[in-house]
Each structure stands twice: as C-alpha cells, then as structure tokens.
Amino acid sequence: MKLNIVPASTGSQWVKQGIQTFWRHPMALSALFLLSMAAMSLATLFPFIGPALALALLPTASLVMMVATAETLQGRMPTPALLLVAFHTGRQRLHAMAQLGVFYAVGFLLIMGLSALIDGGQFAQVYLGRIPMTPELAQEPTFQTAMWCAMLLYLPLSLLFWHAPGLVHWHAIPPTKALFFSFVACWRNLGAFVVFFLSWVGVFIVAGLVLAVLTTLLFTLLGNMAAGLMVAAAMVLAAMFFTSVVFTFRDCFSAPDGHDELEADDVTYGDPRQNP
Secondary structure: OOEOOOOOOHHHHHHHHHHHHHOOOHHHHHHHHHHHHHHHHHHOOOOOOHHHHHHHOHHHHHHHHHHHHHHHHOOOOOOHHHHHHHHHOOHHHHHHHHHHHHHHHHHHHHHHHHHHHHHOOHHHHHHOOOOOOOHHHHOOHHHHHHHHHHHHHHHHHHHHHHOHHHHHHHHOOOHHHHHHHHHHHHHHOHHHHHHHHHHHHHHHHHHHHHHHHHHHHHHHHHOOHHHHHHHHHHHHHHHHHHHOHHHHHHHHEOOOOOOOOOEEOOEEOOOHHHOO
C-alpha cells in the first residue's frame, strides 16, 4: 500500500465527484443512507448498551456508503444488500470492522465524558438528544467551553476513522494499523481536506439559503409539509456528502498489491474511464 500526496485543489474535485456520482442513483444512495441511519436509531432502543451500539455502527455505515459509491462508479445499482457488506468479506474483516466500531464508540464516549467534567454533562446530553437546546443554556460559559473542547477533541478522532473502514475492507489492514494510516493520510493531505470541508460548508450554506427561500414560498401552499421537505433535503445533502468520502480514500491510497485498481469481493472503486 502506498500513500499518495495530492494537491490542495483536489479537495474541491472530491466534492464535485461526490455530487456527480450521487446523481447517477440519487434514490438508491439516499435510501441506503437513510437505512443506515435507521439501523443506528434502532440500536439506541437496546437497554443500557443502545447508545454505545449505535456509535459502534457508524464506521460500518460509512463503509456502506463508500461501497455503494464504488458500485455506482462501476455502473451497478447499489442495493440494500450492501447494508450487510461487512458480513460478505469473511470473518476476519467482520471482526476487524467490529473492533473499529468498539474503538469509535469508546473514543466518542471518552470525549463526551471529558466535556461532562467541564459543564456537568449538559453538552453531552444536548448532543445525544437527552435534553433540548435552549438559548439560556447556549449562553452559559461552561456549556460553550465544553462544546468547543468536544469539537477540538473530535477532530483527531474523525481523522483516525476517516479512512479506517476502507483500509480494513479493501486492504485487509488490521484495525489499529488502519487507524494509524488513516490519521497519517489525512494529516499529509491536510490542505486537500481543508479545501474539501470548506467546499462542503459552502455547498451546505448555499443549499440552506435556497431551501429556506423555497420553504417560505411553499409554506403558504403546503403548510407543515414544507418543513418536511426541508428535512428530506437535509438528508439528501448528508447522503451526498458521504458519497464523496470514497474519492478521498481512492486518491490517498494506491491499489492493493497485484491489482490495477482497488478491489474486494468484486467491488471496485477505480474510475472505469481509466481502464484500458
């Protein structure tokens, strides 16, 4: 496996490629994203371990969208069967994905625990949906400190797990090494990732403004249904964002040894236009 260093401008290309690929099969990719989120929501219903189990499913949900995008790039329709993609790659990789999930859940809960030391757990409860956000709470200095502390700590956690599911799935790398290589790849290509996230921020802002105007115009015609359309559009944007993740992975790492492009169980994410 070879780490590729890409120019900062590649970040905006990742966004463009993600949006273009999403619109090849928007309904299928949106459905897979919604089903992944629904599975995480259902996991929270388990007593005691529910929230931690939902967190542990996030790396798998990210992998589902990466493989779904790979299928789309190869001209295939992504299907709900991809929700079980971790089960189709052998016991070793399934175990590795489970380990990634445990590591992520522990890391996230540690961050929430550290923030709770600052404000008594108020930010953690708001973030986890236990209590509602209020203007008074948002203005409390301890709440704001806990929020910024959690955000700063979450950044290295997200870098550790950004590429890790793909490295486990396509390169069969052990979880701990996958976390290390993921962090190094993100750090060495920091310029591209900064452009990537800033570009998505711009997309979300523009889309939010357009949706706000449309919602206002449609409210007189559709009433509360207009708010539902706003939520649906937000979910589509989130699915579109996750569709772009595989392009960051494809450009940061070379194909496995002995392959012209990345493959695993008849799933590739190489650009078919580059094939001879």
